[in-house]
Amino acid sequence: MKKVWHIAVGVVLLLLLIINTIIFGAPVIILSLLKLIPQKAWQNTVGKMLMFLATSWMTINNKVSLCLLPTKYIVSGYQDFSMCRSYLILSNHQSWLDIVVLQQVFLNKIPFAKFFMKKELIYVPIIGIACWALDFPLMKRYSKHYLKKHPEKKGQDLLETRRACQRFKNRHVSVVNFVEGTRFTLQKHAKGGKQFKHLLQPKAGGVALALDVLGDKIKGVLNVTIVYPDNFPSFWDFLCGVIHEVRIHIELIEPEDIPYQNYYQDDAAKMRFQAWINELWQQNDVMMSKILEDKSLNINNTKQ
16 A cells, blocks of 8 residues: 555656646747847847746755655755855766755755756757756767777767856856766676775766866865665655655865866876875765764754
8 A cells, every 4th residue: 555655646746747847848948949049148148047947947846846755855064055156066876866866955055056968868858958958068978889980089078078168157057077977886886896885986087177167167066975875766766755865965175176187188187186086986985884874974964
């Protein structure tokens, strides 16, 4: 009976989210088409309208899930956020639910969070065109096998990332980078070796590029560790209300403390930055162990 109830909750919540997406999706599609008009002031105005719609859509989603679901978001660490600063958010990645968690924690507290996304996701109905119109950084990744056949494509993904980040130089923005570049699975973890207990090997290139392009625009780097005490949940598990707790630990890192300069010009600089991010990931791995071993970890926590 309990399982049937969870499924019923999941179906109802999914329908509400779909209805909300359709309601906001229609004006987003219209404005996205209007944004194609090549006039700078007009595009800025349309961009602000799109941002208002996206924020309203996420706010309603958050409030509906908080009302209908038992999930508690327990945040520890740094929480002195500002809407008047630009942030780079570094996070581990275990589930599509991570996006919901980050929006639940940061929405309306920092500039609207934009995610590095695979370019293929632009074809997802409504969501894809909205992400394009909102200037989400869309990345095209090439496999090693593909690059062997097409060496002229080497570095193209980094060039596209640089071009995407350039759009943020004249406004406050929050950019999210899932540093591992992929979602955690036990298979990927086993394949990647045992350097980390709970995490995958971090990838430094995207982080270094974002810092290099945005430069002085970034006033704070938020190192975020997301922990699901009940193991690896799916988005459907979340909708069904079987996730009772999510823990989020946040650390503020000053950009000047990060050795990202000359990453793409100098091999020694590249090694220094990779060593720095490996050390950061080791610290995050230890933090995850502490949270999982001691659920009473509640340093400056707030329940969302």
